[in-house]
Amino acid sequence: MTYPNTSNRxxxxxxAQKQREIASMGGKAAHAKGTAHEFDxxxxxxxxxxxxxxxxxKGTAHEFxxxxxxxxxxxxxxxSRAGGR
Numbered sequence: 219m220t221y222p223n224t225s226n227r228x229x230x231x232x233x234a235q236k237q238r239e240i241a242s243m244g245g246k247a248a249h250a251k252g253t254a255h256e257f258d259x260x261x262x263x264x265x266x267x268x269x270x271x272x273x274x275x276k277g278t279a280h281e282f283x284x285x286x287x288x289x290x291x292x293x294x295x296x297x298s299r300a301g302g303r
Contacts, residue, residue: 229237248254257265273279282290 229240232240245254270279
């Protein structure tokens with residue numbers, strides 16, 4: 219969905235491709251400078267758990283039906299057997 223620009227200034231008024239280019243430059247600069255955050259598997263796991271807890275507390279977490287849970291588990295099992303591919 220696109221919204222009409224209310225201004226021709228600022229990041230939000232740029233087209234999506236230009237935003238991606240600028241964001242990419244920022245990420246590359248942060249990595250080059252050594253200030254970018256890099257998750258290891260443990261910190262990523264902890265962040266995911268925290269996000270899940272907060273979503274449930276706020277009532278915004280997706281509640282899976284038994285059928286959805288079964289499909290997700292099956293998909294994860296197939297990916298696990300394929301070596302994560």
